Structures are given as structure tokens and as C-alpha cells.
Amino acid sequence: MIEKREDQRHRVFKGGTITFENSGIPCTVRNMSASGAAIDLDAPVMLPQSFTLSIERDDFVRHCRTVWRNDKRVGLAFVP
Structure with missing residues (x-):
């Protein structure tokens, strides 16, 4: 599979x-x-088409759009 991501992703569980x-x-x-x-x-x-992802414990809030979807897993791109 060809990697299309701009930045390397790191595993988390949040x-x-x-x-x-x-x-x-x-x-x-x-x-x-x-x-x-x-x-x-x-x-x-x-x-x-667009929505907000929040991680309360990290005080993290980003506007997002869906890039791909596979059943219950969704790939998001952060929108500037």
C-alpha cells in the first residue's frame, strides 16, 4: 500500500x-x-462534511473532515 499521509502518525488510545x-x-x-x-x-x-474532534484530557480541539472510512474506523484530516 502506498503511504499518502503528509506526517507520520503515532499510536494513541484516547x-x-x-x-x-x-x-x-x-x-x-x-x-x-x-x-x-x-x-x-x-x-x-x-x-x-466537517465537524470538531475534542480530546478533553489533552485540551485538544481541531476542526476535521473525513478522508476515508472503513466500517467503524474513520480517517480524519485536520482543517486549518
């Missing part, structure tokens, strides 16, 4: 929240880099 339209969906952040992350959802969910 609880996060995806927020959009006044809704919060819990997720698990599995890996991340300066430009994106991969998250696991408890169940398949329709996500809007």
Missing part, C-alpha cells in the same frame, strides 16, 4: 468526542499526527 450540530458522539482516537487522526466509533454513524 477518549474523544466528535461534535456537530449540537450533538456529541464519543470516539476512541487510535492514532494521530499534526495533520490528522484515525478514530473508532462505537457504531457506524453518518458524519457531516
